[in-house]
Amino acid sequence: MIDVAEHLATILEAVRPLDPEPRDVAAARGRVLRHPVMAAVDVPGFDSSAMDGFAVRDLDAPATLRVVADLPAGTDLDPRMDAGDAARIMTGAPVPTDATAVVPFEDTARGLDGGLEPVDVVVAPRAPGAHIRRRGSDVRAGELVVEAGVRLTAARIGAIAASGVGVVEVSRAARVAVVSTGSELVAPGAELRRGRIPESNSVLLAGLAEEAGAEVVLRTSVDDSGDGPRRAIAAAEAAGADVVVFSGGVSAGAYEVVKNTLGDLMRFDRVRMQPGKPQGFGRAPGGLLLFGLPGNPVSAAVSFELFVRPALRALEGDVEPSRARVRIALAAGWRARADKTQYVPVTIDRSDPARWWATPTARGTRGFGTAEGLAVIPPTVADLVAGDTVSVALW
Structure with a gap:
């Protein structure tokens, strides 16, 4: 058997990041940024008011001031102000x-209701520059806004747009084909006869691929005879896939269709892990990455998590390919294995913020459906x- 790390290293060595493409920043959320974004402008681009109120000059005590201008956001006015003058100003205005300094409306006698009449300031500014956002105080033109290799969240694209950048280079979504194998499979909801089971792996794995940021371009199943896996690869290539994920057909049985038909393209190993010991990986002549996962749904999902998901993230150039990990106390004992790493689906009790507890889920797909994490x-x-x-x- 080989270690999990060895199998993953083989996979990641075969990954070649997808070519970047330009995309309007407003349409880039969820994609991986392929270049560092530097601010195109100072943010803010001018000294601006941080409050609705009155701009004042050299005021250090309560006073009645003459209002000489009204400055809404977006104005380009720059009125002259002498000591004793004030300009009504709105948040964001120059x-x-x-x-x-700026005096908020609430520190005046009549606030906004006073209009452009003389204003009574009852609380003087605490210091020069009070409630003024200085030009470039957030970021200066040319400074780093978002580093390369991160997935663009709403907050990140907002920061990019605010810095004056409208187009970014990102990776497109990796395109995935999901293929379930097994002559026993029928469509979910179809009538079952003895020996047949609902086909669920393609639904599960397609969903996991989409949750990882990929685009599923093909979802199908093949039986345990003939050259179904090769035909599935051809269909995946026609659909523009980058990755083909097979489930089932990779173990030591007599009807392992993936192992029996794709031995020239894939290597099949036993990995020191539970669940998910039988694993396959390779590359098609056209460049598609080929994954062979076990047929048991939980084994397939754990295998996807450990091997396929990091590969999909690496295809996009993501520098954060792994899940966040935390140390959590087990709520119950667990039988260890000396020969392999176990991956245990768990639910998490967060009722005590100072100490979370992890409880293994019930065996099988129903229990797995409640899992909130994977204990190692x-x-x-x-x-x-x-x-x-x-x-x-x-x-």
Whole structure:
């Protein structure tokens, strides 16, 4: 058997990042940025008011001031101001060059209701520059706004747009074909006869691929005879796929259709992990990455998490390919294995913020459907007891 890290390293060595493409920043959320974004302009681009109120000059005590201008956001006015003058100003408007501070409406006698009549300031500014956002105080033109290799969130694209950048270079979504194997499979909801089961792996794996940021371009199934896997690869290539994920047909049985038909394209290994020991990986002549995962749904999902998801993220150039991991106490004991790493779906009790608890889910797909993370139990001869902490990848 080989280690999980060895199998993953083989996969990642075969990944070649997708070519970047330009995209309007407003349409780039969820994609991976392929270049550092530097601010095109100062943010803010001028000294601006941080409050609705009155711009004042050299005011250090309560006073009645003459209002000389009204400055809404977007104005380009820059009125002259002498000591004893004020300009009514709204948040985001340019502060007059002569002004030294802004007094919020609530620090005046009549606030907004006073209009352009003389204003009574009842609380003087605490210091020069009060409530003024200075030009470039957020970021200066040419400074880094977002680094390369990160997935663009709403907050990140907002920062990019605010810095005056309208187009970014990002990776497109990786395109995935999902192929379930097995002569026993029928469509979910179809009538079952003895020996047949609903086909669920393609639905599960397609959903996991989409949750990882990929685009599913083909979802199909093939039986355990003939050259179905090769035909599926051809269909995936025609659909523009970058990755083909097979489930089933990779173990040691007599009807392992993926292993039996794709031995020239894929290597099949036993990996020191539970669940998911049988694994296959290779590359088609046209460049498609080929994954062979076990047929058991939980095994397939865990295998996807450990091997396919990092590959999809690496295709996009994502520098954060792995899930966030935290140490969490086990709510119950767990039988260790000395020969392999165990990956255990768990639910998480967060009722005590100071100490979370992880509870293994019930076996099978129904229990797996409640999982909130994947606990990693490294090889050890000592069984774990309640209260022992383990690393949990959060879903």
